[in-house]
Amino acid sequence: xxxxxxxxxxxxxxxxxxxxxxxxxxxxxxxxxxxxxxxxxxxxxxxxxxxxxxxxxxxxxxxxxxxxxxxxxxxxxxxxxxxxxxxxxxxxxxxxxxxxxxxxxxxxxxxxxxxxxxxxxxxxxxxxxxxxxxxxxxxxxxxxxxxxxxxxxxxxxxxxxxxxxxxxxxxxxxxxxxxxxxxxxxxxxxxxxxxxxxxxxxxxxxxxxxxxxxxxxxxxxxxxxxxxxxxxxxxxxxxxxxxxxxxxxxxxxxxxxxxxxxxxxxxxxxxxxxxxxxxxxxxxxxxxxxxxxxxxxxxxxxxxxxxxxxxxxxxxxxxxxxxxxxxxxxxxxxxxxxxxxxxxxxxxxxxxxxxxxxxxxxxxxxxxxxxxxxxxxxxxxxxxxxxxxxxxxxxxxxxxxxxxxxxxxxxxxxxxxxxxxxxxxxxxxxxxxxxxxxxxxxxxxxxxxxxxxxxxxxxxxxxxxxxxxxxxxxx
DNA sequence: TGAAATGTTGGGGCG
DNA sequence: ACGCCCCAACATTTC
Numbered sequence: 194x195x196x197x198x199x200x201x202x203x204x205x206x207x208x209x210x211x212x213x214x215x216x217x218x219x220x221x222x223x224x225x226x227x228x229x230x231x232x233x234x235x236x237x238x239x240x241x242x243x244x245x246x247x248x249x250x251x252x253x254x255x256x257x258x259x260x261x262x263x264x265x266x267x268x269x270x271x272x273x274x275x276x277x278x279x280x281x282x283x284x285x286x287x288x289x290x291x292x293x294x295x296x297x298x299x300x301x302x303x304x305x306x307x308x309x310x311x312x313x314x315x316x317x318x319x320x321x322x323x324x325x326x327x328x329x330x331x332x333x334x335x336x337x338x339x340x341x342x343x344x345x346x347x348x349x350x351x352x353x354x355x356x357x358x359x360x361x362x363x364x365x366x367x368x369x370x371x372x373x374x375x376x377x378x379x380x381x382x383x384x385x386x387x388x389x390x391x392x393x394x395x396x397x398x399x400x401x402x403x404x405x406x407x408x409x410x411x412x413x414x415x416x417x418x419x420x421x422x423x424x425x426x427x428x429x430x431x432x433x434x435x436x437x438x439x440x441x442x443x444x445x446x447x448x449x450x451x452x453x454x455x456x457x458x459x460x461x462x463x464x465x466x467x468x469x470x471x472x473x474x475x476x477x478x479x480x481x482x483x484x485x486x487x488x489x490x491x492x493x494x495x496x497x498x499x500x501x502x503x504x505x506x507x508x509x510x511x512x513x514x515x516x517x518x519x520x521x522x523x524x525x526x527x528x529x530x531x532x533x534x535x536x537x538x539x540x541x542x543x544x545x546x547x548x549x550x551x552x553x554x555x556x557x558x559x560x561x562x563x564x565x566x567x568x569x570x571x572x573x574x575x576x577x578x579x580x581x582x583x584x585x586x587x588x589x590x591x592x593x594x595x596x597x598x599x600x601x602x603x604x605x606x607x608x609x610x611x612x613x614x615x616x617x618x619x620x621x622x623x624x625x626x627x628x629x630x631x632x633x634x635x636x637x638x639x640x641x642x643x644x645x646x647x648x649x650x651x652x653x654x655x656x657x658x659x660x661x662x663x664x665x666x667x668x
Numbered sequence: 669t670g671a672a673a674t675g676t677t678g679g680g681g682c683g
Numbered sequence: 684a685c686g687c688c689c690c691a692a693c694a695t696t697t698c
Binding site: 588594 | 669670671
């Protein structure tokens with residue numbers, strides 16, 4: 194029997210445009226392996242929402258191709274599988290998490306020890322982080338020139354079609370997916386997820402198609418509006434590699450060239466968002482401490498508060514600020530939160546409550562289906578003002594004004610904070626200003642069925658600015 | 669990919 | 684008719 198090629202699947206759970214899989218298929222019968230590795234990421238093993246997604250994504254994939262499931266440290270598992278199958282090569286898609294580089298070196302060593310060739314491919318990003326440098330050969334620290342450099346490198350490589358796979362016919366043991374218990378059982382907090390999401394490669398392709406058909410035209414103007422369904426919703430699919438950024442790029446390009454003959458505004462805006470994801474990984478690659486340490490070290494001296502009760506109030510969407518609570522509840526119910534609302538909710542935790550950004554980052558890590566070590570850490574640092582090319586610390590969101598600007602008739606708030614649903618538009622983002630009569634008519638009883646604001650934003654803003662002054666004084 | 673404070677301008681009311 | 688004040692509306696600056 195010809196010796197098989199081992200394809201180690203990771204955050205590339207797709208058959209099309211998968212360079213590792215294509216190369217493995219060309220090398221021989223393929224053993225497709227997914228390893229659930231909770232040891233290597235240390236503190237950053239996949240959170241609850243992420244595991245729910247992974248379960249469904251693997252289920253879909255296993256329905257298409259024979260999949261070997263194993264659990265344990267990936268390098269050890271790969272060494273075992275090489276011994277069991279006699280595979281003569283290992284192929285995998287590169288991962289850019291801080292723990293992934295060392296792991297990939299251990300895998301290479303294990304492969305070589307077994308006499309197998311080891312090949313690594315790109316695809317999770319458009320550009321390898323090492324390849325984008327500024328004029329003086331340094332990594333970029335500012336988004337705009339970074340994105341220009343990306344655009345200047347030209348179009349991503351042509352896409353690879355799904356390869357024809359020859360399944361390996363040998364015997365190999367595999368775990369049962371159900372036994373991994375990746376989905377919740379006791380309280381089924383994910384019951385609302387399935388209404389919103391279809392994990393897997395087909396779901397990703399459908400989502401992209403739908404976005405191009407019905408969201409893209411208004412994307413530039415309406416992407417900040419949580420009350421509209423305009424965003425692509427591709428982030429979890431991209432995180433798990435059910436679709437590649439190159440596939441998204443080419444599809445949007447093609448649609449726009451067909452429509453107008455040139456790259457128009459909505460398409461450019463979308464591609465720039467894809468490049469924010471790229472920029473996050475660029476920063477993470479060159480600064481592996483990004484998930485834990487402020488990029489600007491002076492923020493280590495920031496006078497954060499420790500307030501477990503306030504953190505829980507925020508997590509549960511009971512802050513008393515409707516737009517914040519709507520976002521936090523959307524997150525809990527669906528595993529996603531609209532990007533604009535993420536900024537507002539994050540700003541509230543960091544600046545109104547003075548709770549360290551890492552606490553919010555952890556909560557998002559556990560609750561987001563698109564939890565991603567690059568985007569999550571870079572974005573929290575951006576809001577906190579301690580990141581590279583970040584919003585300045587003194588840029589503090591006013592949750593009332595943001596709500597009125599981006600959810601003007603309150604329909605987003607009404608959807609996720611139903612106890613406020615009958616308030617008139619005028620008060621939907623500031624219920625504490627509503628007269629008694631209006632509250633009574635809307636069935637809102639402040640402090641009883643909807644909380645009073647947990648802080649006064651005006652005072653909280655002053656306190657945040659004072660804390661920032663203290664930081665500057667110390668520097 | 670803010671918001672508040674402060675500054676400037678210009679039209680209208682009014683003595 | 685004129686100057687003064689008020690204050691929106693807009694612009695700039697500061698946090």
